[in-house]
Amino acid sequence: xxxxxxxxxxxxxxxxxxxxDLEAIIEARTRALTEALEQKTALLHEVDHRVKxxxxxxxxxxxxxxxxxxxxxxxxxxxxxxxxxxxxxxVHRRLFQSEDVERFDVSAFIRDMVADLxxxxxxxxxRIELDLERVEIPAAKAAPFALxxxxxxxxxxxxxxxxxxxxxxFVGVRRQExxxxxxxxxxxxxxxxxxxxxxxxxxxxxLLCQQLKAKSETTDAEPGARIIVSLPVNGAH
Amino acid sequence: MTxxxxxxxxxxxxxxxxxxxxxxxxxVGCHSLGCAMSSEEAVDLAKxxxxxLALVDVHLSDGPTGVxxxxxxxxxxxxxxxxxxxxxxxxxxDYAGACxxxxxxxxxxGVRTALSYLTYCLTEGHAPGPVPxxxxxxxAYAELWGLxxxxxxxx
Numbered sequence: 001x002x003x004x005x006x007x008x009x010x011x012x013x014x015x016x017x018x019x020x021d022l023e024a025i026i027e028a029r030t031r032a033l034t035e036a037l038e039q040k041t042a043l044l045h046e047v048d049h050r051v052k053x054x055x056x057x058x059x060x061x062x063x064x065x066x067x068x069x070x071x072x073x074x075x076x077x078x079x080x081x082x083x084x085x086x087x088x089x090x091v092h093r094r095l096f097q098s099e100d101v102e103r104f105d106v107s108a109f110i111r112d113m114v115a116d117l118x119x120x121x122x123x124x125x126x127r128i129e130l131d132l133e134r135v136e137i138p139a140a141k142a143a144p145f146a147l148x149x150x151x152x153x154x155x156x157x158x159x160x161x162x163x164x165x166x167x168x169x170f171v172g173v174r175r176q177e178x179x180x181x182x183x184x185x186x187x188x189x190x191x192x193x194x195x196x197x198x199x200x201x202x203x204x205x206x207l208l209c210q211q212l213k214a215k216s217e218t219t220d221a222e223p224g225a226r227i228i229v230s231l232p233v234n235g236a237h
Numbered sequence: 238m239t240x241x242x243x244x245x246x247x248x249x250x251x252x253x254x255x256x257x258x259x260x261x262x263x264x265v266g267c268h269s270l271g272c273a274m275s276s277e278e279a280v281d282l283a284k285x286x287x288x289x290l291a292l293v294d295v296h297l298s299d300g301p302t303g304v305x306x307x308x309x310x311x312x313x314x315x316x317x318x319x320x321x322x323x324x325x326x327x328x329x330x331d332y333a334g335a336c337x338x339x340x341x342x343x344x345x346x347g348v349r350t351a352l353s354y355l356t357y358c359l360t361e362g363h364a365p366g367p368v369p370x371x372x373x374x375x376x377a378y379a380e381l382w383g384l385x386x387x388x389x390x391x392x
Contacts, residue, residue, distance in 0.1 A: 045324070049296075052323035053251070055342040060257040063345060067260065082345075089342035097325075097340075115370045120346035 048096050055089045080154075080201070087113065087150035091142045104142040106180075107132035107173055110149060114171060117153055125166030126157070133174045137231070144208040145231075148216075151201045152184045152227055160188025160224060167224070179233055185226035191218065243356050246288035247272040248279040248306055249321070250298040258292060258321075261345065265352045276302035283314040289359060293335065295322040308333040317359060319351075325373070332375035339372055347371030358382045 017025075059082060066078040090112050095101055114128055137145060156169050165188065172183040209216050214231040245267045249255040255272040262269045270286045273279035275298045283291060283306075291310045295303035307318035311334035318335035320328060325340045332338070336358075339351055351372040357365045364382040368374055374384065 045327075049323045052341045056254060056323070057251065059342065059344070060251075060253045063257050063260075064253060086342075086344050089344070093340055093342060112370060116344050116346050119350060120344070 048092075052089075052092055052096075055085065055092060059085045059089065083117075083150055083154055084147060084204075086116065087146040088143050090116070091146045095139055095142065102139050103136040104139045104145075106135045106137055106145070106182075109142075109146065110171060110173060110182075113146070113149060113153065117150075117157065121157055123157070123161065123166075126161055127166075127168045129168060129170045131170070131172040131174075133180075135173055135175060135180045141212060144211055148205055148208050148212070148214075148229060149182065149184075151205050152182075152229070155201055156184055156186045156188065156225070160186040160190075162189065165189065175233065176230075179230045182229045182231075183226065185221050185224065187221065187224040190223055191220055191225050241360065243267045243289040243359060244270050244286065245352075246270045246279070246282055246286065246291040246316070248274075248291055248293040248297065248303065250274040250294065250296065254294075258348070261348050262292075262352065265349050265356070267352060267356065275299045276306045279306045280309050280314075283310045283316060287314060288316045290355065291316050291318045292321050293318050295320065295324055295327070304329060304333045307335040311335060317355075319355065331377070335375060336378040337372060337374040343371055 062078055062082045062085060066075060066082070069075055069078065090109060091104070094109050094112065095104060098105060110132060111130065114130065118126070118128055153169075153171070160169070161167055167187045170183065170185045172181075172185075174181055205216060208214075209229065212231055214229050216227060216229045218225060218227045220226075245262045247255050247258050247262070247269065249258065249272060252272075252274075255274075259269045259272065267290070270288050271282065273282050277299070279291070279293070279297070282288075288310070291307070293303045293307045293310070295301055297303055297306070303320070303322070307320060310316045310318045318333070320332070320335050320338040321341060321343065322328070322338060323341040325338050328338060336355065339348060347370065350369040354365065354369050354372065358378075362382070364379075364384050368379075368384065374382070
């Protein structure tokens with residue numbers, strides 16, 4: 001702060017202030033700014049805390065109601081919604097864990113999601129293979145992205161491997177020609193060629209891909225199914 | 238599950254979370270001693286019931302008093318506390334004597350796995366393997382249970 005010891009050129013009153021005065025002014029200003037920043041940071045923590053607690057509350061509500069209902073179709077719907085809330089919750093846990101709250105680490109997220117989904121599915125007969133490059137997307141895109149990945153993974157698990165049929169699910173993330181690709185492939189029962197796929201999960205994927213300007217492509221992996229979602233890296237900003 | 242069922246006290250002021258946690262605790266084979274919503278209630282219950290494990294939220298009905306609750310449970314009641322909070326970064330470095338933390342928002346599976354893992358640690362005196370995703374152990378407990386590698390699988 002010694003660099004500013006020159007007399008002020010224009011104080012509005014014609015009188016030059018002493019270096020001591022100036023230093024005092026700068027010190028006071030710095031203190032005020034530091035305090036303001038601390039307040040903002042505290043506020044951010046408070047909001048983060050509330051978001052996390054509310055997400056926890058939503059999932060507890062779904063879990064509690066799931067305990068009450070007996071209808072299998074209704075139970076499946078509640079489970080589905082719980083999975084979606086969990087995907088968003090995983091995003092929030094990840095976002096504030098990292099130092100950079102504006103970027104979202106896709107691969108770390110996928111590792112968390114896979115561990116949770118596979119664990120709660122309790123299917124030891126399904127092997128998971130991960131091949132994840134480090135890719136980051138803007139935090140604002142994290143939740144829709146997470147919902148897409150959640151649908152694709154649960155879909156592979158549920159439709160690819162009916163009870164009793166084991167196998168393998170591959171999840172890959174890599175950068176390629178200005179976009180990044182998520183590949184989810186399984187060697188399960190594969191696509192049903194006679195029916196057009198439908199359902200709420202698929203609608204979510206379609207709508208959110210549109211939102212993310214992403215392309216999704218499903219192909220026959222023989223055996224099983226492969227779906228590749230490509231997101232523009234630059235258009236993602 | 239190995240060994241006897243742990244007695245678990247839930248310290249959480251959000252009733253819906255507390256009740257759902259109680260279900261989970263029972264489902265993994267532990268025994269729930271009940272729920273406390275304030276620090277006073279928590280310490281009273283802990284002194285009376287001597288829980289093996291207390292699941293402690295930091296924000297209780299009387300303010301951010303969970304850290305002190307955890308400290309009292311581990312120093313005065315002979316129990317082990319585990320934090321369950323959305324504010325993992327704000328916990329004191331020594332975890333106030335608690336064995337670790339589950340960050341909110343947690344998943345049902347995350348809590349089940351963590352509880353089974355801690356049951357093993359508390360009854361056998363050492364860890365059955367690497368720390369599961371969603372659970373972070375306090376350095377003192379990681380050492381106590383023979384874990385040199387603290388990084389969870391998904392770090």
